[in-house]
Amino acid sequence: MTKKLTRDDLLTAYRTMRTIREFEERLHTDFATGEIPGFVHLYAGEEASATGVCMNLTKDDHIASTHRGHGHCIAKGVDPVGMMAEIWGRKTGTCKGKGGSMHIADLSVGMLGANGIVGGGGPLVCGTALAAKLRGTRNVSVCFFGDGASNQGTIFEAMNLASVWNLPVIFLAENNGYAEATSYNYSVACDTIADRASAFGMPGITVDGFDFFAVHEAAGEAIERARNGGGPSLVEVKLSRYYGHFEGDQQTYRAPGEVQNIRDTKDCLLQFSRRVTASGELAQAELDAIDAEVKALIDGSVVKAKSDPKPTEADLLTDVYVSY
Amino acid sequence: MARKITYQQAINEALDQEMSRDQNVIVMGEDVAGGSGAPGEQDAWGGVLGVTRGLYAKHPGRVIDTPISESGYVGAAIGAACCGMRPVAELMFVDFLGVCFDQIFNQAAKFRYMFGGKAETPVVIRAMYGAGFRAAAQHSQCLYNIFTHIPGLKVVVPSNPYDAKGLLIQSIRDNDPVIFLEHKALYTMEGEVPEELYTVPFGEAAVVREGHDVTIVAFGRMVQKAQEAAADLQKQGIHCEIIDPRTTSPLDTDTILESVEKTGRLVVVDESHPRCSMASDVAGLVAEQAFDSLKAPIRQVTGFHSPVPFSDALEELYIPSAAKIVSAVKSVKEYK
Numbered sequence: 243m244t245k246k247l248t249r250d251d252l253l254t255a256y257r258t259m260r261t262i263r264e265f266e267e268r269l270h271t272d273f274a275t276g277e278i279p280g281f282v283h284l285y286a287g288e289e290a291s292a293t294g295v296c297m298n299l300t301k302d303d304h305i306a307s308t309h310r311g312h313g314h315c316i317a318k319g320v321d322p323v324g325m326m327a328e329i330w331g332r333k334t335g336t337c338k339g340k341g342g343s344m345h346i347a348d349l350s351v352g353m354l355g356a357n358g359i360v361g362g363g364g365p366l367v368c369g370t371a372l373a374a375k376l377r378g379t380r381n382v383s384v385c386f387f388g389d390g391a392s393n394q395g396t397i398f399e400a401m402n403l404a405s406v407w408n409l410p411v412i413f414l415a416e417n418n419g420y421a422e423a424t425s426y427n428y429s430v431a432c433d434t435i436a437d438r439a440s441a442f443g444m445p446g447i448t449v450d451g452f453d454f455f456a457v458h459e460a461a462g463e464a465i466e467r468a469r470n471g472g473g474p475s476l477v478e479v480k481l482s483r484y485y486g487h488f489e490g491d492q493q494t495y496r497a498p499g500e501v502q503n504i505r506d507t508k509d510c511l512l513q514f515s516r517r518v519t520a521s522g523e524l525a526q527a528e529l530d531a532i533d534a535e536v537k538a539l540i541d542g543s544v545v546k547a548k549s550d551p552k553p554t555e556a557d558l559l560t561d562v563y564v565s566y
Numbered sequence: 567m568a569r570k571i572t573y574q575q576a577i578n579e580a581l582d583q584e585m586s587r588d589q590n591v592i593v594m595g596e597d598v599a600g601g602s603g604a605p606g607e608q609d610a611w612g613g614v615l616g617v618t619r620g621l622y623a624k625h626p627g628r629v630i631d632t633p634i635s636e637s638g639y640v641g642a643a644i645g646a647a648c649c650g651m652r653p654v655a656e657l658m659f660v661d662f663l664g665v666c667f668d669q670i671f672n673q674a675a676k677f678r679y680m681f682g683g684k685a686e687t688p689v690v691i692r693a694m695y696g697a698g699f700r701a702a703a704q705h706s707q708c709l710y711n712i713f714t715h716i717p718g719l720k721v722v723v724p725s726n727p728y729d730a731k732g733l734l735i736q737s738i739r740d741n742d743p744v745i746f747l748e749h750k751a752l753y754t755m756e757g758e759v760p761e762e763l764y765t766v767p768f769g770e771a772a773v774v775r776e777g778h779d780v781t782i783v784a785f786g787r788m789v790q791k792a793q794e795a796a797a798d799l800q801k802q803g804i805h806c807e808i809i810d811p812r813t814t815s816p817l818d819t820d821t822i823l824e825s826v827e828k829t830g831r832l833v834v835v836d837e838s839h840p841r842c843s844m845a846s847d848v849a850g851l852v853a854e855q856a857f858d859s860l861k862a863p864i865r866q867v868t869g870f871h872s873p874v875p876f877s878d879a880l881e882e883l884y885i886p887s888a889a890k891i892v893s894a895v896k897s898v899k900e901y902k
Binding site: 304306335336337338339340341345347348349350354355357358359362364365366367368369370371372373376383395396399400402403406407560561562563564565566 | 592627628630632633635637638639640641642643644645646647648649650651653668669672673676677678679680681682683684685686717718720740741742769816
């Protein structure tokens, strides 16, 4: 059993989820003005997953993320101000404006990078986990991947490798029902992604990804098992993205009212707030105060990003190699 | 102290000595021990051609057999390198690049740039390359040109035992991803190799023969072929200068250009297919930057724009021969 969440934990969980939501909602608004360059894939709706998982991790644990990576970054401790600048293509960004939305990484907090290649992270976390095992640390590695990536060979290879080597890896499938525009029902051959765990000799579980507490507990158990040498697990989190595959996607492949219905009835922040205020663990005023602080943080990050300098020609050829 | 050992032994020795020096160095790949989990010897093979033989017993737990999952274990080597290990992953045949290239060119090669200079990925990927073993189209390619095309990778093609040891030690100590390519036909080549640890720097070509008539730039095994040709041409009064770049990325362009400025004539010898090759790359470099020095058209001696054939009758035609190099050198020497 994982340890009980303290009041501070609950405040952290709410702040993290709210920060992700505010970050993504703001990007959605600003993208529509045409000012934000490139491809942006938003995580809004899925906040309970990144938050519930990463609250079980330390900065010495590693995660690999996806093209929909902003939430994982924030939950793992990457600075949202630097992230915003990165997404705006500024020199002050987390990656000096050279990576953008799909490649935000910060190895100093164990964030191995968002990844533009679907399924690219599976093999990488086997490596960070192998290093932890060889060095005898108790660190774990988590590979976040989507239902689309669940069909990639890299994920199968990584699950087999992690099992064969008994590595401390958690394969964290975020099943939001759509691989780009193609539905899970069409493209995944088994009933649940968790069903695939047995083929690789590891435990698999499916949890409600709108419920922070369910994710936190299920991921916590898998992470604890991995820390104690019990090997890899597959945790499938069923959730929904509120926005399209990328910004600009009108989502006409979804049922009329599908997203609104989920927002109204299942939203992770809504459920969390109701539960912690009903139980008396947190007061609504505390949550409101966090909302205001987070809004100020994100507003400030946008103001800063807009006025920060872009990289210059002098930056074009730096950072290709350590030495060449 | 130097003594004669083979190219294969030089590689084994470099791995062994670096593993002893640095606990972060690990070796992983298909059958690099060869026997893991089997009822007999746990290190029956030491690599499919025995290059890593003996390392398993000397370095317990750090010579790791992998499933046949190239994306999986090459990616794992890259991930381990991101947190300070120095893995040497063996891809066995470079032709297997096709089943793991994403991890190499989209992940390892780009981390440092995409992450704004905040990542180091000191991974080495070793692989065998080259034709001559009747191994046919999927076990005989060169492909160093494909890696060379990708910014972020370093690419090493040693042509002799001394360079193989020194360049492999440099590869392991280097903080960027390195592709280290070993020509199968060179494994039995003998040469003087110091017992102690030493490095051969990247991006420094070797002038393996000096001459004033024609510059021959040759890669990997083709250095041997060029030497055969040059010995023959010497008898005919033609003095060749042979340059072995040793690494295709970085490429020592200065040494190539200086030589062509001296000789005025260039033949490039590259075992790979001719299109978008190292041969065309060097020819383009010289045409652009040493045009005024040229006394004759540049000639390229390469394989063909075909898969590597199986039958010995065809494969011998495919591989650039000393005779073809002789002919190319004569044609540029006699050009009016």
